Amino acid sequence: MRTDGVHGRGAAASALPEEVFRRSEPDARSHDEEFGQERFLRPFAVTAGDPDAHAVLGPESSGLDMLSLVVAARVPGRHEWLRPERGAILGHALRARTVVELAAEVRLPVGQVRGIVAAMVADGSLQRCGPSRSLGRQDILHAVLVGLRSL
Amino acid sequence: MASADSETRPQEAIPQAVKIIIAGGFGAGKTTLVASVSEITPLSTEEVMTEASYGVDDTGGVEQKTTTTVALDFGRITINDDVVLYLFGTPGQDRFWFMWDELAEGALGAVVLADTRRLDTCFHAVDFFERRGVPFVVAVNRFEGSTVYREEEVREALDVSAEVPVVLADARERESCKEVLVELVTHVIRGRNPVMSG
Structure with a gap:
């Protein structure tokens, strides 16, 4: 079930400070391509903080x-x-x-x-x-x- | 290719987007129904929810917020140049109720898919639409191997009022799903529910 697959990911995203997301954007992008469905959610990076x-x-x-x-x-x-x-x-x-x-x-x-x-x-x-x-x-x-x- | 063409036609007709909600318990056949009548392969998006998780995780009395995402599937039917109908399947799990309010806002109506093997799983949906004054029909999805109940039996078990249509359906059959939606829209037009006016 797809919702199960993304559950932990969202939780991980919230546990880290938003600075981390902004700095690590290029890495996060490569993860997107690498893992397809399991892409890392970057709520703060996406709205540019x-x-x-x-x-x-x-x-x-x-x-x-x-x-x-x-x-x-x-x-x-x-x-x-x-x-x-x-x-x-x-x-x-x-x-x-x-x-x-x-x-x-x-x-x-x-x-x-x-x-x-x-x-x-x-x-x-x-x-x-x-x-x-x-x-x-x-x-x-x-x-x-x-x-x-x-x- | 139509792309160059569309750029030179800013006056392209823009349809009104309307929606119907497909609700029901987990595994009742919501996604199947949407796929059966949608003109596109159902699309999926997510919504992020934030919830206080104290009492759930043992974090030593520290209140913590966690986020989780929930998949939202939807399909589309182009009615004519002026109207496009979207069908939204509600997230099945009860803990995703936070999305229902926005989904129900402005909806033409709702279909509650009932699975007679687990009839109790759609009680929440019936309750929700009754309370919000959103007109709905109950569609009893026929699963192979399940006992066939009569419409009156389902109606009695769900305790829905007499004017709410209860229909038998097969979510895998396009014709059947079409009939359910026609039943709903007919019910809405007939009902003149105060919430739906204006």
């Missing part, structure tokens, strides 16, 4: 939920080598994507990706986008019903 990023981890403070849609407002730049997660998110958000899909694609916990996405929306790298057509709840339900029946 940015206290603001931690502050926006929750849906209530960032205004983002798992199904919020964002789209890249710029192409990945040269400075992205220090923050590969941001480069990867930009690369996956060429078309409007939900936060949870981006999390699955960059293989990071959805709460962290929400934090990074919120920071990227704040600095203009990503744009939030609403649906092209705003539908009422009943219209959505009827559309879903018709869509499901015709599957």
Whole structure:
């Protein structure tokens, strides 16, 4: 079971001070490639030790939920080598994507990706986008019903 | 390749993303159901939880925080140009309840998958959706070798109100899963639950 496999890893991450994670990032990356699924979680490195990023981890403070849609407002730049997660998110958000899909694609916990996405929306790298057509709840339900029946 | 094309079309239609929750006990067939109807191979992400672990680990009275991660699987069905439906399987273990609130927020409704061999494992899910006012249906997943119960028997055992649909299903069969989702959406439209309006 996958959750069992990652249990100890997360616990180990929290036991070490965040300085260690920032310094050891290149090593951690090579571990990623080496161990695949057993990659080491670097919660502090990923948010670049940015206290603001931690502050926006929750849906209530960032205004983002798992199904919020964002789209890249710029192409990945040269400075992205220090923050590969941001480069990867930009690369996956060429078309409007939900936060949870981006999390699955960059293989990071959805709460962290929400934090990074919120920071990227704040600095203009990503744009939030609403649906092209705003539908009422009943219209959505009827559309879903018709869509499901015709599957 | 469509990539060059998409960059020159900023006005691409952006659909509304909506979700349905697939809940139930550990091993009830949630991931199977999502995979049966999803247009994509179900994707997986994780959520990190932090919990105070005093009383669990003997750390000599020192309260410690530990983090653990929990897998979250989801699938997708494109309804039309305007609506995309996401199906989220809830983490099966009870200790991951912290995720349910966010999952349930704004959901169209929920499917509670019941395993008749371990009916008690879905009590929590029924309770959760009842309390939150999230409309749901109970789908009894048929496992080979399990006793076949009638709808009324399951309804009585779960003590769900009369208006909650209880349907028999096979999570491995796409048609069957489709019927469960249709039953749920029909139930939501019929129900006009106050929580779902607006």
